[in-house]
Amino acid sequence: MPLRAIIDGQEIIAPLLDDAAWEALRHRVTDEHLRVVLPCCDVEGYLRRNQHGTQHFAHKVSTDCLSKGETVEHLRAKAEIVVACHASGYEASTEVAGENWRADVLATRGTGRIAFEVQWSFLRLRDVLYRQRR
DSSP: OOOEEEETTTEEEGGGSOHHHHHHHHHHHHHHHHHHHEEETTTEEEEEOOOOOOOOOOHHHOOOOOOTTTOOHHHHHHHHHHHHHTTTTTTEEEEETTEEEEEEEEETTEEEEEEOOOOOOOOOOOHHHHHOOO
């Protein structure tokens, strides 16, 4: 369940929109027939709000995207990290891939970068340390 999409050439981070802006975007997408592209896997998606109220994007078609199987808790944690980073003066983006790594949230300010990885399920310590080194 990605939190980021490209709509009309603009990157949209769902948790950074308040309820009114989210609804306005939903209407604009519908009225203007705008394509919602999910950069995590470059497929078409749509705006969605889960049962707990977390705004996010969903895939229109079945895909093996890494974001697809995330739990509600994982999604909410990523959303909270994005909001906290933004409130602290950082630019924040989600599902960001680099060379041999992928961050759930990547926060940047100036030349500084902080990568956040949310781990909601069991992971062995050696795997945590491996991911940290990357």
